[in-house]
Amino acid sequence: MSERVVPPAARQRRRPTKQGVVLSEELIVDTALRLIEEHGADALSVRRLGRALGADPSSLYRYFRHTDDLMLAIADELIGRTLRTWRPTGDWRADLRDLGLRMHAGALAHPRAAVLSxxxxxxxxxxxxxxxxxxxxxxxxxxxxxxxxxxxxxxxxQALAHGALDSASAAMPKDAREAEAAVWRATYARLPADTHPHIAATARRLVADMARSSYPAALDLLLGAAAGRLAEIRTRSGQPTATPDPSPEAVT
Structure with a gap:
């Protein structure tokens, strides 16, 4: 795409596309998201988007200056989808935990787009x-x-990094994912205690734990540290302090 773009007020297409739809920024972003999950970064081409929308590719310039502008809109839409499902309760630690987990789930719902954005x-x-x-x-x-x-x-x-990491894994071909998971069972679980005592001692837990995302545990560690820091701040300022209970997921 080029650097030219039509002001927002003039963007509305007055006639339907060949497929009978009226173009909008929202429709273009939704279509681009779908194409990215199907085809990866190559989906962000004017020609391919135009075909999917049944529209002249040049009409996309009414909404976005270039493909990077569209990529930023996609990234923002992923954030919006998380925010639209999140409801704060007033408990800061629980609210941030819920928001973080929703961000992570949102990335896994669109793994290829999450890696790109x-x-x-x-x-x-x-x-x-x-x-x-x-x-x-x-x-x-x-x-x-x-x-x-x-x-x-x-x-x-932390949320974005884990989302990208786990999304990259999810976007791998199924055979490749299964082969990597098998390494923990076929290699690490069989290392002898005389040469690798720590791996051997924890092999069963390693095999079980490495099969899932570490994000919930990492999030709990971060929020636990933040809660400890807040308690220190309140103690120094003479405010009442309360040590929050660890989340159930953090207790083993």
Whole structure:
């Protein structure tokens, strides 16, 4: 795509496409998401999108300057889909845990798109809403601004990184995924204790644990550390403190 774009007010297509649909930014993003999951990054071509939409490829310039502009819109839509399903309860730790898990699940629902978009900064509506929301949860819990920003940064990077990691694995061919999973059983579980005592001692747990994502455990560790930090802050300021119970998922 080129650098030219039509202002938002003039974007509405007045006539249906060949398939009888009226183009919109939302329809283009949804179609691009579907094509990415089917074909990978190659789906983000004007020609392929035009064919899928039944529209002249040049009509896409009314909505997006170029394919990178579309990629940012896709990244923002993934954030929006998470936010639209999340409902805060007022318990900062539970709310952030729920939001993080929803972000991770959203990435796995669109693994190829998540891998392409997880490292992007969109500056768009839903991303701005997410930053405002998470900082609001942290500041409302009592974290000073510097701590709120530091924990926000760790929280969001952790969620995006694990989402991209697990999405990349999910996007692998089934045979490749199964072959990698088998390595833990065929190699690690059979290493002798005299040469690899620590692996041998934990082999059964390794085989079981490495088969699933580490994100829930990593998230609990991060939020537990944040809760400990908040308790320290409250102690220094003379506020009442309470040690939160660990989440059930974190107890083994």
């Amino acid at each position: 997880s490292y992007r900064v969109t500056g768009r509506t839903y991303e701005i809403q997410a930053v405002e929301t998470i900082l609001g949860v942290l500041r409302g819990a009592g974290f000073p601004d510097a701590e709120a920003v530091r924990i926000y940064h760790a929280f969001i990077d």
